[in-house]
Amino acid sequence: MHEIIGSSPMRLDGPDKVTGRAVYTADIHMEGTLEVALVRSPVAHAMLKGIQAPAIPDGCYLFTAKDLCGNFIPSIFSEQPVLASDHIRYQGEAVAIIAAPTREKADELASEVKLELEILRTVDSIEEAVKDDAPRLFENGNVCSVFHSDKGDVEGALKQSALVLEGSFETPVQIHGFMEPEAAFCCLDEKGRLAIVSATQNAYSDLYTAAVATGRQNEEITSRAATVGGGFGGKDGNTAQVYAAVVTHLTGKPARYVYTREENIRWGMKRHRSLTHARVGFSEDGHILAADCSMLLDTGAYALLGPSVLGLGLEHFTGAYFVPNVRLDGSLLYTNHAPASAMRGFGAPQAALAFESILNRAAKKLGINPLEIRRINAIHKGQEGPMGGVNEHETGLEEALEKFSRSDFYREMSENPEKGCGYGIAVGMMSSGLGKHIPDTCYVTIDRTDSGFTVSTSLVDIGQGSQTVLAQIAAKALGVAVDKIDMRMGRTDGNPDSGSTAASRSTFICGNAIIKAASEILGGAVHAQAAYAFPEASGEARHTYFAFMVQGAKVKVDPVTGKVDVLWMHSTTDTGRVINPTLFNGQVFGGVAMSLGMTLSEQVRYKDGISMENSLANYILPTAMDVPLLTSDFIDKPEPSGPYGAKGMAELPTVAVAPAVTAAVSDAVKGLEINRVPIDRMEILRAGGKA
Amino acid sequence: MRYRLHIPTTLDQALELKRSTGGTYLAAGTVILVNHSHAEDLISLEKIPGLKSIEDSGEAITIGALVTFDEIEKCRCIMDKLPSLHQAACLTAGPQIRHRATIGGNIGCFSPASDAVTALVALDAQVELYDGSYHRMPVEGLRELKDGSIITSVIVPTRFCFSAFEKVGKRNAMSVSVLNMALAGDGKLFRLAAGCTAPHVLFCSRTSALLSTDAVDMEKAKDALVSEIRPIDDRWGTVEYRKAVSRNLLEKLVSEAGL
Ligand SMILES: Cc1cc2nc3c(=O)[nH]c(=O)nc-3n(C[C@H](O)[C@H](O)[C@H](O)COP(=O)(O)OP(=O)(O)OC[C@H]3O[C@@H](n4cnc5c(N)ncnc54)[C@H](O)[C@@H]3O)c2cc1C
Numbered sequence: 001m002h003e004i005i006g007s008s009p010m011r012l013d014g015p016d017k018v019t020g021r022a023v024y025t026a027d028i029h030m031e032g033t034l035e036v037a038l039v040r041s042p043v044a045h046a047m048l049k050g051i052q053a054p055a056i057p058d059g060c061y062l063f064t065a066k067d068l069c070g071n072f073i074p075s076i077f078s079e080q081p082v083l084a085s086d087h088i089r090y091q092g093e094a095v096a097i098i099a100a101p102t103r104e105k106a107d108e109l110a111s112e113v114k115l116e117l118e119i120l121r122t123v124d125s126i127e128e129a130v131k132d133d134a135p136r137l138f139e140n141g142n143v144c145s146v147f148h149s150d151k152g153d154v155e156g157a158l159k160q161s162a163l164v165l166e167g168s169f170e171t172p173v174q175i176h177g178f179m180e181p182e183a184a185f186c187c188l189d190e191k192g193r194l195a196i197v198s199a200t201q202n203a204y205s206d207l208y209t210a211a212v213a214t215g216r217q218n219e220e221i222t223s224r225a226a227t228v229g230g231g232f233g234g235k236d237g238n239t240a241q242v243y244a245a246v247v248t249h250l251t252g253k254p255a256r257y258v259y260t261r262e263e264n265i266r267w268g269m270k271r272h273r274s275l276t277h278a279r280v281g282f283s284e285d286g287h288i289l290a291a292d293c294s295m296l297l298d299t300g301a302y303a304l305l306g307p308s309v310l311g312l313g314l315e316h317f318t319g320a321y322f323v324p325n326v327r328l329d330g331s332l333l334y335t336n337h338a339p340a341s342a343m344r345g346f347g348a349p350q351a352a353l354a355f356e357s358i359l360n361r362a363a364k365k366l367g368i369n370p371l372e373i374r375r376i377n378a379i380h381k382g383q384e385g386p387m388g389g390v391n392e393h394e395t396g397l398e399e400a401l402e403k404f405s406r407s408d409f410y411r412e413m414s415e416n417p418e419k420g421c422g423y424g425i426a427v428g429m430m431s432s433g434l435g436k437h438i439p440d441t442c443y444v445t446i447d448r449t450d451s452g453f454t455v456s457t458s459l460v461d462i463g464q465g466s467q468t469v470l471a472q473i474a475a476k477a478l479g480v481a482v483d484k485i486d487m488r489m490g491r492t493d494g495n496p497d498s499g500s501t502a503a504s505r506s507t508f509i510c511g512n513a514i515i516k517a518a519s520e521i522l523g524g525a526v527h528a529q530a531a532y533a534f535p536e537a538s539g540e541a542r543h544t545y546f547a548f549m550v551q552g553a554k555v556k557v558d559p560v561t562g563k564v565d566v567l568w569m570h571s572t573t574d575t576g577r578v579i580n581p582t583l584f585n586g587q588v589f590g591g592v593a594m595s596l597g598m599t600l601s602e603q604v605r606y607k608d609g610i611s612m613e614n615s616l617a618n619y620i621l622p623t624a625m626d627v628p629l630l631t632s633d634f635i636d637k638p639e640p641s642g643p644y645g646a647k648g649m650a651e652l653p654t655v656a657v658a659p660a661v662t663a664a665v666s667d668a669v670k671g672l673e674i675n676r677v678p679i680d681r682m683e684i685l686r687a688g689g690k691a
Numbered sequence: 692m693r694y695r696l697h698i699p700t701t702l703d704q705a706l707e708l709k710r711s712t713g714g715t716y717l718a719a720g721t722v723i724l725v726n727h728s729h730a731e732d733l734i735s736l737e738k739i740p741g742l743k744s745i746e747d748s749g750e751a752i753t754i755g756a757l758v759t760f761d762e763i764e765k766c767r768c769i770m771d772k773l774p775s776l777h778q779a780a781c782l783t784a785g786p787q788i789r790h791r792a793t794i795g796g797n798i799g800c801f802s803p804a805s806d807a808v809t810a811l812v813a814l815d816a817q818v819e820l821y822d823g824s825y826h827r828m829p830v831e832g833l834r835e836l837k838d839g840s841i842i843t844s845v846i847v848p849t850r851f852c853f854s855a856f857e858k859v860g861k862r863n864a865m866s867v868s869v870l871n872m873a874l875a876g877d878g879k880l881f882r883l884a885a886g887c888t889a890p891h892v893l894f895c896s897r898t899s900a901l902l903s904t905d906a907v908d909m910e911k912a913k914d915a916l917v918s919e920i921r922p923i924d925d926r927w928g929t930v931e932y933r934k935a936v937s938r939n940l941l942e943k944l945v946s947e948a949g950l
Contacts, residue, residue, distance in 0.1 A: 560939040561859045562932075601861050605926075612926045617725075617867065623785065625863035682932055691935035 004476045005644045008582035012468045012487065013227070013461065022227040025183035025199045026258045033185075034061070036243050036257035037106035039096035039113045040267070041088045044336035044609020045123070045135065048088055050116035051096060060100040060109060061251060068246065069215030073238045074208050077145075079138070080302035080339065082213050082242050088117070089137050089301035090338050091609045092267040099247045099255055122336045122609040126275055126298045129333040137301060137334040144299050144332040145307040147314055149387045149540065152325030157290035161281025165362055169278065169354040170676040171658070172603035173298070174271035176343055177594070177621050178463075180229025181264040182239035186210075186247070187254035189222065196223040196245055201236040201462050202500035203492050209238045210245035221245075225490030231462035232594070233342030234269045236502050237304060262614045270604065271343035272297040272309055272332075274350035278317070280358045286368045288377050290325035291386075293317045293354065297340070297347070299332045304341035306332045308435065313347020315542050316655075318386045319355050320397050320429040321377040326386040336609040342502060345654040348430055349595060353677065356426040356659035360666075361673065370425045370663075371410070374550075375401050389539025394647075396574030396637040397427065397548040403635050404550040409570035413552065421567065422668025424553045428655030431543030432504045432648030433534040440505070440534035443496040444513040446474070448526040452484030455517075458498045459510050460490035464650055465583040466506040472579055473511040473643050477518035496531075504547070504648030507579065509534055511643025535641060545639060547575040547649045551592075553660035554628075557668045559688045562681030564665055566596060566628045573634040573652065577645030581634075584649070588632040591653025597622045599658040599677045697734045702821050702841055708734045709839035716841065718757060718796035721788055742795070742843060745769070751849055753819075756795025756842045760807070764789060773847055775854035775873045779810040782856070785864040795842045798830065801891065804868045808892045810856045812884035813873035816847040831884075831894045851875040851882075853948045857940050861927065869928040870936050874944040879903065881948070883941070888920035888933060895919050898941070907950050913938040 016022040056062050065071050065085035073080045084093050100106035121135040129142040184198035196206050203223040210221050240257040247255035274297050281290040299306035314328040363373040378397040385391050413423040434440040445456045455474045461467040471485040513532035520528035537544045554568040569592050578584045601620035605612045613619040638645025662674040672687035685691035699705040714732025742757040747768045763769055763780040770777045783806050797805045811830045820826045820840040854875040860866030871886040881902040883895040898916040922933035
């Protein structure tokens with residue numbers, strides 16, 4: 001039998017997806033299904049004084065906060081209501097649920113509901129949120145959470161630095177841009193339980209949210225993921241689920257709620273807009289002596305996972321380097337925007353734009369090659385991280401830099417650059433696992449069957465291909481071929497809570513749980529359940545281990561229009577052992593394309609709390625004509641704690657794209673320093689004397 | 692949205708339906724169906740014969756209103772004789788939309804961002820309209836369709852030995868123009884048109900006049916252009932950006948024309 005680990009068998013979900021047999025949430029239909037629409041606030045900030053409902057015809061329903069048993073969505077702070085009942089904090093916030101036999105009818109009724117509103121002044125940006133006279137979203141003000149960490153003597157080290165570089169950086173609100181919009185279906189099963197089926201990254205979280213809103217016990221609800229058409233963080237937590245669940249609970253009828261694309265763009269979760277101010281001190285020979293960072297994030301109207309995003313972003317600020325003196329400060333701010341939450345990279349891309357840009361400028365000023373300045377500062381196993389705490393795991397950054405230096409890309413960049421083009425390099429680092437103090441355990445059950453084995457877990461494959469990778473791990477562990485493994489994922493029924501498909505954790509944590517359960521099966525059991533908990537980080541560090549990526553970018557800039565054409569993105573990754581090279585490349589290429597969008601064109605902008613972008617015609621995702629030549633390789637440095645040596649890597653490819661591209665643009669347009677993405681073409685025109 | 696769809700088979704039937712229902716003509720629908728028009732009656736032009744041909748008379752190429760951008764893209768005589776229109780077609784939307792979208796619809800939606808219209812205005816093209824009888828009007832001055840007129844074709848003169856089209860979008864396909872510009876010249880007289888710089892595609896008469904003189908003063912021409920256009924700040928771009936790029940594109944087109 002050929003080696004399973006390190007090979008790329010066909011995706012297990014591939015045939016169903018390409019033939020259209022895969023069942024997404026919106027495909028589920030049951031006789032008598034009610035379609036759901038929400039009555040959403042037309043304004044961004046107001047007090048709700050009353051709701052005037054039209055006559056609701058037979059067979060149609062209207063529910064408000066009064067109909068809910070509990071009116072909050074469980075999360076870090078749990079301050080977000082299911083339905084606003086007094087204070088409206090963003091345009092589009094749900095105020096009432098309408099259910100009707102067709103979506104058209106539900107929309108029509110929703111549009112006839114009149115809200116009595118006392119309009120309040122809008123907090124339309126981070127900059128406004130921090131002002132003394134800003135309107136307050138909550139009694140305690142607009143600061144949702146803060147983060148602070150101090151290691152060593154930052155000011156002292158900055159004074160002793162031969163070079164101190166400083167800058168203010170900005171990244172936009174980005175959407176996840178998944179193909180399948182948010183969707184949920186709910187019905188009562190034969191036992192009278194609420195049965196939720198949805199586009200979700202976490203079946204259990206949907207169950208808990210529905211339990212709060214309906215007052216049911218957890219045992220009276222089941223939840224499972226349908227085929228999910230992408231998540232990237234935007235389906236990690238409640239979107240449509242609770243509304244369908246409430247309707248079924250209150251009517252006994254099946255209910256379905258599928259977001260329109262406009263709802264997705266306007267009111268789906270977001271990547272946090274960021275403002276980052278950074279100072280970094282260097283010795284003459286390029287060693288990083290101190291780093292000082294303060295970061296402000298726009299979480300919109302509610303926290304959701306924002307506090308964790310802020311912490312992770314700051315923890316990743318100094319990136320892949322050993323820095324003796326580090327101060328990290330951050331605030332997560334409430335504004336009257338739709339809530340931001342998790343998005344692939346989880347704060348790290350925002351931080352990397354600041355740090356990697358400064359690092360590139362320092363290299364230039366000190367006359368050091370951009371790979372070399374990274375090599376001499378690269379963090380090693382056994383060194384201390386930015387918040388203290390020793391990095392105990394394999395770090396392959398140096399090897400990755402070395403391999404990158406032998407690539408065709410780097411050879412062209414350093415020896416034979418194409419005329420009129422610019423080249424840039426950046427490094428990304430990304431943790432894996434939910435982080436300290438957050439329960440992070442995965443449960444796997446293996447059963448021996450007549451035809452092989454079933455492997456079950458509540459973790460969801462949201463389209464990234466974990467089903468296939470986990471089947472490979474199970475096959476290897478059980479000593480059988482991949483086709484003997486029947487993966488059953490994404491159900492609460494019969495599976496303990498394994499948490500979310502998030503934090504680049506599935507392969508690592510579930511892979512380890514599979515190996516554990518498989519060892520019991522190999523010992524003779526026909527049924528085995530195993531739990532694997534993410535190892536805790538040492539000291540003050542939040543995360544245990546990291547994966548690394550060296551990213552190169554080649555661009556061409558049009559001096560007439562200021563347009564940037566990205567021509568080539570090449571990367572070298574250290575993610576321990578690569579289990580499935582094809583799926584690995586899928587993650588790399590998809591992640592790079594996703595961050596190219598943020599770098600060049602994607603953004604949601606607000607005017608009086610209303611987003612200017614509301615469709616895929618004006619929210620500018622890259623098309624196939626915009627995605628450049630993508631090449632990728634990796635080093636093979638097994639992480640001993642990983643399943644067959646693997647580390648998580650799904651978020652990593654988003655991290656270093658923006659600073660690599662902006663560095664390449666600076667290389668093409670001499671004298672231009674870019675601190676803000678998406679890149680403003682006016683900056684390029686001005687730098688080129690063409691404006 | 693629910694519509695009543697009418698499928699007339701002659702121009703007169705279509706006119707009659709327009710007058711009796713107050714409905715909207717439907718070509719490919721890539722504008723009206725996408726923009727959720729509130730029209731209750733749609734009058735499809737699809738089955739009316741004679742609106743889908745491309746004919747080269749030597750002096751002009753006549754393009755039927757229902758000719759798609761995909762057909763223009765692949766048409767040899769347009770490629771050879773009307774390179775700016777060909778380029779505008781190639782840069783419109785993406786392959787799927789080009790396969791459906793019609794040149795008549797591009798004119799009929801009266802958008803300041805209609806790429807082909809910019810090329811047509813610079814090429815001094817005329818539309819043929821039918822309102823019971825046939826009329827001709829320059830594309831340049833057309834702001835509305837009176838009395839239910841149907842666009843039957845566009846007549847594009849081939850006298851310009853030079854023509855070129857430039858489009859600035861936010862991405863490389865499926866992109867609304869932030870700005871577009873076309874220049875056509877017969878060796879002596881030049882015509883410049885710009886899109887997304889006014890409520891309608893603009894024929895830049897003063898700039899065109901300056902370009903049609905013996906010794907072209909480029910700075911003067913650029914200044915004239917910037918004073919002629921009336922761009923606004925919108926989600927696609929700012930006034931500042933549109934003015935700067937207008938100057939730059941003019942310079943680029945003029946240098947391509949060898950002026
Ligand atoms: C994703 C996308 C991308 C796009 N990108 C571009 C682009 O890059 N550049 C660009 O210029 N446009 C673009 N468009 C707009 C559109 O595709 C074009 O303007 C197209 O030419 C419209 O043609 P149609 O046949 O679809 O018109 P329709 O939608 O059928 O009609 C448009 C209007 O014209 C009227 N009309 C149509 N035909 C006639 C006629 N013969 N007589 C009288 N009135 C008529 C209709 O009543 C209607 O008011 C894009 C559209 C989409 C959806």
